[in-house]
Amino acid sequence: DGGITQSPKYLFRKEGQNVTLSCEQNLNHDAMYWYRQDPGQGLRLIYYSQIVNDFQKGDIAEGYSVSREKKESFPLTVTSAQKNPTAFYLCASSTSSWTGGWQPQHFGDGTRLSIL
Amino acid sequence: SQQGEEDPQALSIQEGENATMNCSYKTSINNLQWYRQNSGRGLVHLILIRSNEREKHSGRLRVTLDTSKKSSSLLITASRAADTASYFCATDAGGTSYGKLTFGQGTILTVHP
Numbered sequence: 001d002g003g004i005t006q007s008p009k010y011l012f013r014k015e016g017q018n019v020t021l022s023c024e025q026n027l028n029h030d031a032m033y034w035y036r037q038d039p040g041q042g043l044r045l046i047y048y049s050q051i052v053n054d055f056q057k058g059d060i061a062e063g064y065s066v067s068r069e070k071k072e073s074f075p076l077t078v079t080s081a082q083k084n085p086t087a088f089y090l091c092a093s094s095t096s097s098w099t100g101g102w103q104p105q106h107f108g109d110g111t112r113l114s115i116l
Numbered sequence: 117s118q119q120g121e122e123d124p125q126a127l128s129i130q131e132g133e134n135a136t137m138n139c140s141y142k143t144s145i146n147n148l149q150w151y152r153q154n155s156g157r158g159l160v161h162l163i164l165i166r167s168n169e170r171e172k173h174s175g176r177l178r179v180t181l182d183t184s185k186k187s188s189s190l191l192i193t194a195s196r197a198a199d200t201a202s203y204f205c206a207t208d209a210g211g212t213s214y215g216k217l218t219f220g221q222g223t224i225l226t227v228h229p
Contacts, residue, residue: 004158031215042204042219043159050214058216090158094215102208102215104149107158 002027006091006108012116013078013085021076021111023091030095032074033105036060037088046089049074078113086114122205122220130228135192137223139205140185146210148181148188149217153202162190162203195227 004025013019025032031050035043045058049068063082068074074093078085089112092105121140129135139148147166151159165172165181165188172179178191192199202224206217 006158033216035219040221042221043206043217044219045216048214048216056214092159096215101146101210104161104164105159105215105217107160109158110156112156 004091004093004106004108006089006111008111009109011111011113013113014116016080018077018079019085019113021078021089021091021113023074023076023108024072025074025091025093025106026072027093027106028071028095029093029106030071031093031102032068033092033094034058034064034066034074034076035090035092037090037110043090046076088112122203122223124223125221126224126226128226128228129195131195131197133195133227135195135199135225135227137190137203137205137225139188139190139220141188141205141207141218141220142186143207143209145183145207146213147208148179149206149208150177150179150188150190151204151206151219153204153222155201159204192225195225197227197229199225200227201225 007022033048034046047066049055065077090110091108094102094105097103149164150162153159163174165179176193181188202222204222205220
């Protein structure tokens with residue numbers, strides 16, 4: 001089955017520690033996205049990548065970093081500079097549409113990050 | 117930035133009733149999408165309506181779009197307990213946005229058996 005796999009499901013971060021969230025897709029999608037969701041809130045875009053070896057900052061990129069070395073993978077690192085990392089992190093992917101524009105996004109099941 | 121505003125924030129109904137959720141946005145769009153999120157899970161795409169469309173149906177879902185008012189509504193007819201979830205609208209500005217979506221705050225729908 002094609003889809004997006006996020007791991008781990010739960011993650012705990014200590015003070016001063018960097019942690020990396022994994023996102024892998026086998027949908028052959030070009031674009032991948034990282035969102036942050038706080039309780040009772042909508043999604044806010046952290047980073048997105050249109051193609052391998054290229055990515056752009058979203059609305060709340062400070063304290064986060066990404067890489068896109070392979071089409072299938074788009075890991076997100078939450079650095080110690082992110083002072084309020086506790087949230088639900090969602091990864092998504094999409095591909096361009098033959099009619100122009102982009103198809104709706106497919107989402108993984110998220111990683112819940114908490115501070116110890 | 118959060119472009120979308122949704123109302124109501126929460127909606128509680130009985131099985132069999134209809135549920136209507138509204139979404140407003142601020143800037144011009146290429147399309148508007150609705151997603152569903154079950155508790156603790158990722159989002160699932162429900163329906164997409166393009167800026168040149170006014171109404172779209174998919175099963176028990178009906179979406180309307182009024183670009184002059186920058187608003188959309190999602191109607192779920194004959195609701196079921198399994199429809200209990202959070203519903204989000206998301207706008208795609210098109211152009212060089214590369215499929216980026218701007219999400220609303222969401223409506224929490226509870227359907228009582």
